[in-house]
Amino acid sequence: MSRVGYRVSHLVVAPFARLLWRPTVTGSEHVPRTGGVILASNHLSFVDSVAIPIVAPRPVSFLAKSDYFTGSGPLGAVRRGFFEMIEAIPVDRHSSRAAQESLDAALAVLRAGRAFGIYPEGTRSRDGRLYKGRTGVAWLALTAGVPVVPVGLVGTDAVQPVGARFPRPARVRVTFGPPVSPEPYAELPAGKARRQLTDAVMDAIAGLTGQERADCYNELPPDSQGAAVGI
Template sequence: MFYWLLKRIVVGPILRILFRPWTRGLQHVPADGGAIIAANHLSFIDSIFVPIAVPRPVVYLAKNDYFTRPGVRGRAQRWFFQLTNQLPMDRSGGSGSENSLRAGLDVLQSGSLLGIYPEGTRSPDGRLHRGRTGVARLAIAAGVPVVPAALIGTDAVQPKGKNIPRIRRVGVVFGEPLDFSRFEGRSDDRHVLRAATDEVMYEIMRLSGQEYSDTYATAHTTTLLTSTRTAESAQQDESPRGTPADRE
């Protein structure tokens, strides 16, 4: 709560002056009780702008690595994630992922707002990618609504690979809450989870205006890296090596 108050009183006004964020559909965020805010993920700093727009604290689950890096940069990063009300999450799979889901469930059952990026990671190409089903599993298990949200322009503020943000105006659009109470007791049914997740992703796509790709963002990132390395290797192999006369 201390970090949330610090953000609202000190950091929030500064960021509003710099980035002049605009908001639509704020009335769709519940005034009390647990709920999930599910948004697209374009930039490292996305988790700043949703909490600025919402008058209630929003808790995010972030990679555990962000909290354990050594050195000055690690301490600064840890402070940033604490300031933005983020909790460490184990993405290694197995029991680690189960513990992370339990942490998210605890947040929701305490009556708080939980922020989730269903894509699982930042979009590698600006498109909206296939959602992971954790968002549906949490919503159904906790019996809470999902508020779809779209971040607009944050990729221009801090593109992937850039450390220093640019001053650009950004926006946050909230859609009507999605009710999955019809799936009560079916939080382990993979067909139900996929259907509910696709419903969430469709609403995010509609709000954001992004092109949709039915591939996971992580898989697409791997494909892009492989393609880039292959192209670079081919370019090196095809580079001029000089004429026979040059080599004599």
């Protein structure tokens, strides 16, 4: 997110969102104020990619599916304008190279010393459970040598439930947990390191949200409208 976009979002978008959602924010001191960092969150709703940037203590860039940059009508214009303002990175997640393109884009953000937001579940949970994390979050942390701050979102599924066109008033809680360092995993075999680090991040997220765990991956439904691209 550019400095201008960050200021605009906090001066214009944040007050409206806070009035609508009345977010409770805890643990923001766990987010490093400088340097590359990954914010890894559970994923319940389209508005997750709005809720985190407006309460985070520094700009956060997310990947967003390319559809949100081409929508028509008033809602499409507002959605496109918001994602452009926060410098979200458009990705065609139905592309055969979507996963690698997402990793490359995220790595560039981290190596530039910026904060990158990711949903390790890959797509939003449609039943409220916390699904098994995909190991892209660990690959990024290990490759870039940056910490992972777990983020727990509660209540965003009430703001915009699956199938709802517009947000609704609801209470939202955002909790930033202590950073998970990739260093203890760096000497392990690559595959084992990625799996164990990812599991540690998901355990931390579960501790922040209290969600029931699902011992499987969350597959992308054909008609899914989740906002962000998980890796």
